Amino acid sequence: MTRIQASDSLVPRQVFDVPSDEKPRARKASTDSSSQGSGVQLKKQIGLIDGVAIIVGVIVGSGIFVSPKGVLKFSGSIGQSLIVWVLCGVLSMVGALCYGELGTMIPKSGGDYAYIGAAFGPLMAFLYLWVALLILVPTGNAITALTFAQYLLKPFWPSCEAPVEAVQLLAAAMICVLTVINCYNVKWVTRVTDIFTGTKVLALLVIVAAGVYHIFDGHTEHWAKPFSGSLKEPGFIALAFYNGLFSYSGWNYLNFVTEELKDPYRNLPRAICISMPVVTVIYMITNIAYFSVLSPDEILSSDAVAVTFGDKMLGFLSWIMPFAVACSTFGSLNGAIFASSRLFFVGARNGHLPAAISLININCLTPVPSLIFLCAITLLLFFINDIYVLINYVSYVEALFTLISVSGLLWLRYKQPNMERPIRVNLLLPVIYLIVCLFLVIASGFQSPLEVGVGTVIILSGIPVYYLTIHNPVQWLANTSQRINMWCSKFFICMPNQEKFD
Structure with missing residues (x-):
């Protein structure tokens, strides 16, 4: 096995393709104490309840409070939109179970990056890291932060x-x-x-209680013809699923921090199933509850369904909804920063980003340079006049790479059938997930060709970057990476990761 220190050059080593009979030894070595060489490791501090809170906390962000109108818009009816919401949940559950097998088979932080690399090699893994760096992570974090700010400031500017x-x-x-909280202490x-x-779930229960009261008060007129106006075209169905899946996005974030999860073989699948x-x-x-109180026209004309709901049902307590959206986005962004910073940490550890990003602070045992790197990239997006245009590319790119991960x-089932799999899902589940994702990717290409085209170009632009900077880097680039690594080690009081790679 090859040992990679964060002080190595930018050139990646053979970290993805190791015979299956070496896996148990590598896995054992990666969990040993600090007796093996210099360096530090991320500490296992995340229990089952914390894991459940991370998944629920990241998923239940601004989506359910703000974007149900997207599902309704492309579904065309209340009844069909509810079916889409349920099927999106089922599809996310199937995907999460597939990731449960991947996460326990390849117990490395980094999620899709680690799984794509193990299956298809370093180039495909780098392309995922590339689009995550440019689109997926900073765009999602920036938009969540802007949503938080808008709704926290809403009571101060109620009419505009x-x-x-x-x-x-x-x-x-x-x-x-x-970022400071994440740098200081995982606890x-x-x-x-x-x-x-807990705060965001409580806010949703307030919505549900108000909706139930409204129904029992005799207001059932919106349910007279629930399937009237349903849109049956494949392209519209795909876009409805995209909007629903956007609100479920984040179910794979616990896989990004597998190395910090206590007893991951048991707690990862349990957290998913709960x-x-x-x-x-x-x-x-x-x-x-939304559909019981608001008409389809009211939902489609609203920029924030929960706020419109609160204005109609909660009277002088309507300020609760903007506050709930702010709390929801705050908790969601906290979990997203925690998990996604580990993606760049692992990418740097494998030589796909400057080695300094893989350093760990010796006092807090957190990847401080990775967190600061992610913070800087996210802050840069605030200089774009309208970063919301980037969200159009996120869903397609995310669906495509999720499809690649499940592929x-x-x-790996075919290539390495004897590989250790603590969890082995029924073969039908990844096949179903693969077919549905393939339909979504192809159908969205016909319905939104511009977004799909631009997203594809961004993905492919990573190929020359890989060969110019990773596969065969120029010497000055490697030297610069080494100098930055030494400076970060001293400035942030960090050491290389002790992890041995399998």
Whole structure:
């Protein structure tokens, strides 16, 4: 096995393709104490409850409060949109179970990056890291932060939009505060996640209670013809699923931090099996409450369905909904920063980013340079006039690489049938997930060719970057990476990761 230190050059080593009979020894070596060589490791501090809170906390962000109108818009009817919400939950559950097998078979932080690399090699893994770096992670985090700022400032500007500068400043401050928390202590991160997960679930229960009261008060007129106006075209169905899946996105974030999860072989699948049905049920009954109180036209004309709902049902307590959206996005962004920073940490550890990003602070045992790197990239997006245009490319790119990850599960079943698999899902599950994702990717190509085309170009642009900077890097680039690595080691009081690679 090859040992990779963070002080190595930018050139990647053979970290993805190791015979299956070496896996148990490598896995054991990676979990040994600090007796093996210099360096430090990430500490296993995340228990089952914390894992459930991370998944629920990341998934239940601004989506369920703001974007149900997207599902309704492309479904065309209340009845069909509810079916889409349920099927999105089922599909996410199937995907999460597939990732449960991948996560226990390849117990490395990094999620899709680690799985795609194990199945298809370093180039495909780098392409995922490339689009995650440019689109998926910073765009999602920036938009979540802006949503937090908009709704926290809403009570101060009740009749108009808050000034753009105020929103951007508050969003940037939120990103920085959460980055500091993530740098300082993982326990603080999990406590913040636990608290705000409870807050957002409580807010959704308020919506549900108000909706139930409205129904029992005799207001059932919106349910007279629930399937009237349903859109049956494949392209519209695909876009409805994209909007629904966007609200479920984040179910794979626990896989990004597998190395910090206590007893991952038991707790990873348990956390998935607890959290996904909980989220699906919450989303379903919340949408029923929305549709009971608001007409389809009211939902489609609203930029924030929960706020419109609160204005109609809660009277002088309507301020609760903007506050709930703010709390929800705060907790969601906290979990997203925690998990996604580990993606760049692992990418750097494998030589696909500058080695300094794989350093770990010796006092806090957190990947401080990776967290600061992610914070800087996210803050840069605030200089774009309208970063919301980037969200159009996120769903397609994410669906495509999820499809590739699940394809990797099937490929590894064929290529390495004897590989250790603590969890082995029924073969039908990844096949079903693969077929559905393939339909979504192809159908969206016909319905939104521009977004799909631009997303594809961004993915392919990573190929020359890989060969120019990773596969055969120029010497000055390697030397620069080495100097940055040494400076970060001293400035952030960090050491290389001790992890041995399999």
